[in-house]
Every structure is written in structure tokens, then in C-alpha cells.
Amino acid sequence: MLCNNSNNQSDIDKKMAAEKAVELIKDGMKVGLGSGSTVFWAVKKLGEEVQKGLEVQAVPSSVETQKWAEKEGIPLFTLKQGEMLDVTLDGADEIDKSFNIIKGGGGAHLREKIIAASSNTLIIIAEKRKQVQVLGKFPVPVEIVPFEAASTLHRIASSGCRPELRKNNEDLFVTDNGNYIADCFYDSIYYPDLLHEKLKSLVGVVETGLFVGMADKIILADGGGVHTYTPEKPAG
Numbered sequence: 001m002l003c004n005n006s007n008n009q010s011d012i013d014k015k016m017a018a019e020k021a022v023e024l025i026k027d028g029m030k031v032g033l034g035s036g037s038t039v040f041w042a043v044k045k046l047g048e049e050v051q052k053g054l055e056v057q058a059v060p061s062s063v064e065t066q067k068w069a070e071k072e073g074i075p076l077f078t079l080k081q082g083e084m085l086d087v088t089l090d091g092a093d094e095i096d097k098s099f100n101i102i103k104g105g106g107g108a109h110l111r112e113k114i115i116a117a118s119s120n121t122l123i124i125i126a127e128k129r130k131q132v133q134v135l136g137k138f139p140v141p142v143e144i145v146p147f148e149a150a151s152t153l154h155r156i157a158s159s160g161c162r163p164e165l166r167k168n169n170e171d172l173f174v175t176d177n178g179n180y181i182a183d184c185f186y187d188s189i190y191y192p193d194l195l196h197e198k199l200k201s202l203v204g205v206v207e208t209g210l211f212v213g214m215a216d217k218i219i220l221a222d223g224g225g226v227h228t229y230t231p232e233k234p235a236g
């Protein structure tokens with residue numbers, strides 16, 4: 001899935017966004033590490049900084065990210081009850097103009113959402129081409145329990161989508177949590193908050209890949225450079 005050197009524009013953009021975000025990591029910080037090929041570059045850069053003496057501790061959101069972090073010599077830890085991460089860096093599959101996000105292309109969105117919810121600041125890093133007017137071109141990944149998955153898919157379809165169980169070659173894709181992913185194909189998603197609530201209310205659904213109003217900073221890169229956005233958050 002990943003390149004070890006940035007040899008095309010997509011990789012260059014991912015790397016630029018990731019490295020910009022790592023500049024915001026300071027000594028003593030507790031850092032959440034998301035998943036995916038953009039986060040790969042962040043882990044690599046953070047590893048370089050750790051080798052130079054930066055003192056951080058991190059929580060990885062997937063087995064794959066954990067392996068990368070261990071390889072880079074980034075100390076890992078587990079949050080205690082009530083303990084917060086200072087910042088989480090994570091990628092995105094689609095970002096709308098209000099900075100609502102679809103994640104879970106790698107099937108890691110449950111753990112990603114857990115670390116995002118345990119972070120004082122969530123920074124999303126991505127190629128600028130992931131930004132759209134309205135969410136919906138990318139199917140919404142929904143993690144579901146394997147037990148009687150067909151009946152859960154039927155309930156999910158009632159939310160107005162065509163759900164497909166994600167495959168890994170001939171087998172079903174299984175998440176790090178032992179669950180399945182239903183990729184849900186909608187037309188335009190105008191109310192991602194309502195859709196998230198509806199999906200979460202269905203028996204058998206564990207978590208959706210809709211991250212609504214969660215990002216504190218979005219760093220997007222393209223051939224023209226790196227662009228940083230700070231979404232307005234509702235008061236309270």
C-alpha cells in the first residue's frame with residue numbers, strides 16, 4: 001500500500017501535509033496516531049524527531065500504525081481513565097466544505113474515533129483533492145459485528161444506501177477489532193450528523209466512518225503548497 005519514498009504527486013502531497021502537522025508536536029506531548037498512507041509519513045517524520053531528542057509518547061490506532069511507530073522508535077503507551085492525548089494526527093477519505101469527514105478507507109475508523117475523542121486536538125492531514133462540496137462519492141464505512149451480518153446490512157440499507165460487505169481478496173475484511181465493514185453507498189450526504197445518528201442507532205452497528213465536527217485543524221496539500229484550515233466549532 002505504501003511507498004517508502006515520495007515518488008509521485010499524491011505521495012508528495014501526503015508527505016507535505018504530514019510533515020507540516022508534525023511541526024506542531026512539541027516536547028512532552030501525548031500523541032494519537034491515526035492510520036493510512038498519509039499518517040505513514042507523519043510517523044516517519046515523528047520518528048526522525050524522536051531520534052533527534054523530541055520526547056513524546058503515542059497511542060497508535062491500528063496494528064499497522066503500531067508496527068510503523070515501533071520501527072521508528074516512538075514510545076507507545078495506553079491511556080488511563082480520564083487521561084487525554086494532546087493531539088491526534090489522522091488522515092481522511094473525504095472532507096466537505098464544513099470540514100465533516102469520511103474516514104475508514106483502511107477499516108480503522110473505530111479506533112481512530114476513540115483516539116480522536118480522547119484528544120484535545122484532532123488534526124486531519126490529507127491531499128487537497130480529498131476535499132469535496134458534499135460528502136457521498138466515497139462510501140461510508142460502517143463497522144458491524146459479524147453475528148448475523150446480513151440482518152444488520154438490511155437495517156443499514158433502510159438508511160437509504162446500498163451496503164456492501166468489504167472484501168479482502170476472496171475473504172471478508174476483518175478489522176483489528178474482529179468485526180466486518182459495510183461500505184455504504186449513498187448519493188450526496190447533506191446531513192452527515194443525522195446520518196451518523198441514524199446508523200449508530202441500528203442494532204449490530206459498532207461505529208460509522210462519519211467524523212462530524214470533530215476536526216480542530218485540517219492540513220491539506222497540493223502542488224500549490226500546504227493549506228491549513230481551522231474549522232469553526234459550535235459553542236459549548
Ligand SMILES: O=C(CO)[C@H](O)[C@H](O)COP(=O)(O)O
Pocket residue numbers: 034035036037038039090091092093102103104105106107108109112
Ligand atoms: O481512515 C483511514 C483508515 O481507516 C485513513 O485515515 C483514510 O483511509 C485515509 O487514508 P490515506 O491517508 O491512505 O489516504
